Amino acid sequence: MVFVKKINSKMTFQVRQPVLRPGKPVESCIFEGDDLETTTHLGLYNNSTLAGIVSIFASRHNLFPQNEQFQLRGMAVLDEFRKKGYGERLVNEAEACIKERNGSLIWFNAREVAVAFYTKLGYEIIGDAFDIPTIGTHFVMRKMI
Ligand SMILES: CC(C)(COP(=O)(O)OP(=O)(O)OC[C@H]1O[C@@H](n2cnc3c(N)ncnc32)[C@H](O)[C@@H]1OP(=O)(O)O)[C@@H](O)C(=O)NCCC(=O)NCCS
Known part of the structure; x- marks a missing residue:
């Protein structure tokens, strides 16, 4: 059975660590704002195994004027x-x-x-490539919903 449910920030570490922070200490899996009330963590389960995660942060990017914007972070599926x-x-x-929360833009x-x-x-x-030290080249991406 495959299903998605809300999980807490600590549970995300079991996927964040191997996929997004391999070889790094578990502390490197903590994101600022993980435990804010406005942050939501989703976990996709394959039966009892947490196989994938994504987190939703109420966070604005200065490129975008919209008030109701949300950031996705820590998107990862086990290999x-x-x-x-x-x-x-x-x-x-x-x-x-995010739609339920009246969001209009995801970045x-x-x-x-x-x-x-x-x-x-x-x-x-949107815009040019930029480097996040120790992780690599990134691009800002967005979608209006
Ligand atoms: C990126 C990632 C989350 C994709 O997860 P996934 O479960 O394999 O993706 P899905 O199976 O839902 O793929 C959906 C579609 O995207 C395609 N796709 C998946 N990963 C892709 C990639 N890296 N490049 C191109 N296409 C890709 C799939 O082939 C599929 O296309 P289809 O519908 O035409 O068959 C996963 O590969 C991952 O965790 N990667 C490492 C961590 C990472 O890079 N996270 C993103 C940080 S910004």
Whole structure:
């Protein structure tokens, strides 16, 4: 059975660490604002295994004038569960959550390797590539919903 539910920030670390911070200490998995009331963490389960995660932050980017904007962070699917539609399902669920909160714009800093994944889901690159130290090249991407 595959399902998505809200999880707490600490639970995300079991996927953030191997996928997004490999070889780094668990403290590197803590994102500023993880435990704010306005932050939501979604987990996709394959039976009892947490296979994928995404987090929603009420955070504004100065490129965008909209008041009701949200940032996705920490999008990750465990290696052995990729290409099964789980990432897409997580993005769809995050979009539904953001719509419920009257959000009109979703943005994030996308890793270069994930840009094609997000483009398929209707996101577009805004501006030039930039570097996030120790992680690599990123692009700001956004979608109006
Ligand atoms: C990016 C990631 C979340 C995608 O998850 P996933 O569960 O494998 O994606 P899905 O199976 O839902 O893929 C949806 C579609 O995107 C495509 N896709 C997935 N990853 C892709 C990639 N890296 N490049 C191009 N297309 C990709 C799939 O083929 C699928 O297309 P289809 O519907 O035509 O078959 C996953 O590969 C991952 O965790 N990567 C490492 C961490 C990372 O880069 N996170 C993003 C940080 S910004």
